[in-house]
Amino acid sequence: MFKAPRGTVDLLPQEQRYWRYAEQAAAGVCRRFGYQRLDTPTFEASGLFVRGVGEQTDIVQKEMYAFEDRGGDLVTLRPEGTAPACRAYLEHGMSSLPQPVRLYYFCPIFRYERPQAGRYREHHQFGVEAIGDGDPAIDAEVIQLGWSYARELGLGKLSLVVNSIGDPACRPGYLQALKEYYGAYLPHLCQDCRGRYERNPLRLLDCKQERCQPFIASAPRSSDYLCDACKEHWRRLLAYLDLLSIPYTTSHRLVRGLDYYTRTVFEIQPPDEGGQSTLLGGGRYDGLVQELGGPPTPGIGFGSGFERMVLNLKRQEVRVPEVLPRPVVIVHSGPQALEYGLGIAARLRKESLTVIVAPAQRSLRAQMRYASSVNARYAVVVGETEVRQRTGSVRDMDNASQEEAPEADLAAYLVAKVGLEQAG
Ligand code: HAM
Secondary structure, three states, X not given: OOOOOOOOOOOOHHHHHHHHHHHHHHHHHHHHXXXXXXXXXXXXXXXXXXXXXXOOOHHHHHHOEEEEOOOOOEEEEOOOOHHHHHHHXXXXXXXXXXXXXXXXXXXXXXXOOOOEOOEOOEEEEEEEEEEOOOOHHHHHHHHXXXXXXXXXXXXXXXXXXXXXXXXXXXXXHHHHHHHHHHHOOHHHOOHHHHHHHHHOHHHHHHOOOHHHHHHHHOOOOHHHOOOHHHHHHHHHHHHHHHHOOOOOEXXXXXXXXXXXXXXXXXXXXXXXXXXXXXXXXXXXXXXXXHHOOOOOOOEEEEEEEHHHHHHHHXXXXXXXXXXXXXXXXXXXXXXXXXXXXXXXXXXXXXXOOOEEEOOOOOOHHHHHHHHHHOOOOEEEEEOHHHHHHOEEEEEEOOOOOEEEEEHHHHHHHHHHHHHHHHHO
16 A cells, blocks of 8 residues: 655645645735735745755755755755745846845745654745845734744744854854864764864854753853944844833844845744754845845745744644535435425535535435535435425534525525624
8 A cells, every 4th residue: 555655744625724734825815914925836946945045054964855856956845935935036027026035935845854743854844035135124014923823823921032144244253253162162062063063163163962051051142242233233123022012022042044144043942842943034135136146135034844833733723614615415316306406505515615416326314314414504406395395404413403495596595694693
């Protein structure tokens, strides 16, 4: 028997309501902030991610689904959404539009990771990117958008963590201070951190190993090494967040896993969990568009995994509406009644009602049992008499009362009933 590949999941019908709920909240928030949807291909030239995300990142080193296609081109299944958005921005001349260009996307993301709770090899992101404006007011806007999304879903006890990791002017000085500090502790660090020390010292602060925690706690802080421009950016961002009453904490440990970040980085985390459960993460990437061959163009955005949001909606027992309303089921006896019932079903659907025709070749009783088993709200029962009189018997499945209505009135009758219930 075949199974879904490791680290992937089937989204069964009973799961769908959580996903639709999260998607609708995301699209609603984006609409209110004036963000427009962008869809990019599921695969891109591998070089886009090597250049954009950074050669030394975990994504490029060990997580990309990269392969040579039949024509000999090196392509990669999208391991993140920011580099493709910037590629599209450049390719379609979006720099000539009013800046910043505000975009959002829903897309599958592929990373060859070790699967565990909340971590998949294919996951799905809601992401936003505001490209073309370097002002901290945009950082505040993007953070506010992400915070509104998480809150609107009904999730509580979330924390927003922000940090500034500087820019190419001040980061080298900070990295040097970090290396000097860590140099003395090298033999005490975990294996991974010894590698990070050489390749990507910022990531030392991201280590989850117990033995490395004390070193992280007293490590030099990026916010103490910011150049004047970054310091002013950071100061203004925090002032805007205060102004907007968005509660945040700052943490020098927050560095994020992609190389393109400059200045602001941020994450939204659920209650009592480590970094791997981050619900939403992002930051500024002022060098990325240029790295991809474009003119200097600032940008900021975030990505948020639907799987993790849904996990938390369930954990926090957030009430999520059903996707499908309770159906009307057409119950029919005999071939003529079935034909008559098919016509009624078509008419009811035109009025937007959800209608299921009970399986043919079964007794009336069996069809009524079927109607109960699919949680029908009403059954429209049609037999010889109804066919002859051009009527239908509407059975309220909750209280077993039954009323007869002329065929021509059935739709209006049911729409009124269902409409009343949905209203109150
Ligand atoms: P990221 O932190 O790698 O950032 O991913 C963003 C979010 O995707 C995470 O916070 C998490 O919710 C979800 N996520 C990541 N990996 C997995 C996984 N293996 N399984 C389930 N969910 C996962 C980015 O991808 C950046 N492109 C975000 C960004 C946009 N920065 C600026 N603009």
